[in-house]
Amino acid sequence: MKPQRPTRRVRSRRTFAAVVSVGLSLSVAACAARPGPPPVVDPGAHAAPPPPQVQHVNQQRSITIGIDSLRNGFNPHLIADDDAFTQALARLVLPSAFVDGVLNKDLLNGATEVPAAAGAAMTVRYIINPAAQWSDGTPITGTDFAYLAQQLANQPGVEDSAGYRAISNIRTSNGGKTVDVDFDTPIKDWTPLFSNILPSHLVRVLDVPFDQVLGDTIPASGNLYMVKGVDRARGLVTLARNDRYWGPNPAKIELLTFKTIRSTAEGSEMLRSGQLAAADLTPDQTSKESYSLVPGTQVIDYQHPARLDLDFSVTSPLLSSVDLRRAVASLIDIPTVARLASGRTSDLTPAQPWPGLPTPPPQTEQDQTPTEQAGENPTAPNADPAAQSVENLKNATTNRQLVVAADASDDVAVAAALTIADVLQAAGVQAQPLLTSPAAISAGVSTGTIDAVVSWHRAGTNPVILASQFQCDHFTVDDARAHADGAGGRPVVLDTPAGAQPSQTPTGSADPAVTLLPEGDVETPTTTRRTLGGWCDPDTDAFVSQMLAGTVDIAQGRQHLAELSGKQALSVPLLEQQRLFLVGSTILGPAPELTQWPLLLPAGPLASAGSWTKTQDTPNRNTAPTPDEKQPKP
Known part of the structure; x- marks a missing residue:
């Protein structure tokens, strides 16, 4: 029976809103028949000129x-x-600052590196078109840049956090239309940042977490x-x-x-x-x-830069051992899962396994499945280590089933999770599929009740996306709240006069509206993680920092991280996404x-x-x- 899809997304995380201090108020006339809320602008902001008549x-x-x-x-x-x-x-x-790597001249009059502010590794200045405005008449300003940066730097489950975590300050001038972004670590290719900017004046006031705005x-x-x-x-x-x-x-x-x-x-x-x-x-x-x-x-098919993976939680009570993760991987026939999950054999591209990742042995008898072969005679004399690892996995799941989760609203991920659970059961491993909401999956992985997750990942087409999938970052909800309440962190400073040095919001500011960026890695049983797998390694962190800085190119980065994924059995690639477009x-x-x-x-x-x-x-x-x-x- 097909699982019932959740109808409401579970509230699971707290939104940290970017805030600006307002020195004077302006009223912006709305041209629409049903105008939106009063515009929220930066101090000194000038109303955008009337849009051209279309x-x-x-x-x-x-x-x-x-x-x-x-x-x-x-x-x-x-x-x-x-x-x-x-x-x-x-x-x-x-709106986005850059589109396909090219400056969006409708939104920005310019974007360039400028001499770094004191204490910063680099500073990028964005000059917003004075005419740029939201559809309710509110000007697009540095407030929108700051809101996006804070949310993506702090929230779990986001696609491109690495570039925003490198930001230490955002300062605006000229009525919010000049935005200086300070980085505490260098980012060579910063053009992917500030894509799909959100209307902060509307979303930050919603009483819902960021994953629901x-x-x-x-x-x-x-x-x-x-x-x-x-x-x-x-x-x-x-x-x-x-x-x-x-x-x-x-x-x-x-x-x-x-x-x-x-x-x-x-x-x-x-x-x-x-x-x-x-x-x-x-x-x-x-x-x-x-x-x-x-x-x-006219019809074409094309490969979308998304891949379906089985991600292992490295902090799971069952799969914290690399040998047991490798044992699970050795039972999964990738082409079979890809075919059954997608429901087709045409226009199908099964993913390639990571270098060094175990795969099922080839079939030698027509009536025997790869899973039956992988689990065959594991205790026989001269049994190979992979077979022994499978036997250890069976023993580990005797009293506690291995839980494989998937987003219940994703038919392909659901089919893959069900197939994988069946494959493991057939090999003698006690496994259970769990079909639920993304928020529930994130919570379950953090508390150790979910061991593996089937989900889509954006292919690492740029260093920011790739680094975000491996960068170590653990923080607890309590820790984030402590920072937000003024216990520490990095301020985002807005409306600094042009030419002035960046000011610092005092640590422990009494202003209840100030939200600070959490700092430091905290790992506890209640940790909320940005990545489902939870891999956290200082050497990996140093490597992705070099990749972001441009000292390691993207091709080298991809190869190194693929080898790491295979060696540590962090995930099993399942299916490359193929799409059909027609007009x-x-x-x-x-x-x-x-x-x-x-x-x-x-x-x-x-x-x-x-x-x-x-x-x-x-x-x-x-x-x-x-x-x-x-x-x-x-």
């Missing part, structure tokens, strides 16, 4: 785009929320589109063009409706009848062939041929939707609209 030249149109089922929230910084659609949504709605929607936009509505029951997310967008190239299509496609047959029929303009989907066994047969449709004849995109479209990873080709136009030739409907699809009239 001409609607026969472009008030809408299209429907097919997507996978909605899983968790829409926070692109959380591992639990990170998927292709969340990244594409963020790319269309949230974008759980239902994205409350304001600083990009081409804004979220108009989310209907999870019907699998719909609607974006409307952000008419407050100040850039020279506003979105061309008025409304984008993203709809969950539950089967290839449904998607093909909607595409054939003109109800579907494009789709970005996880393929099934026949989807590529089926969609390719629809007249006028019908009604869409004019970046190039005539779909094969020439930029992939724009990790967001995928959907990220270019702001530049799409709709042709006049719409296929004739030969079927009635589906109940869920009530398209707005052009």
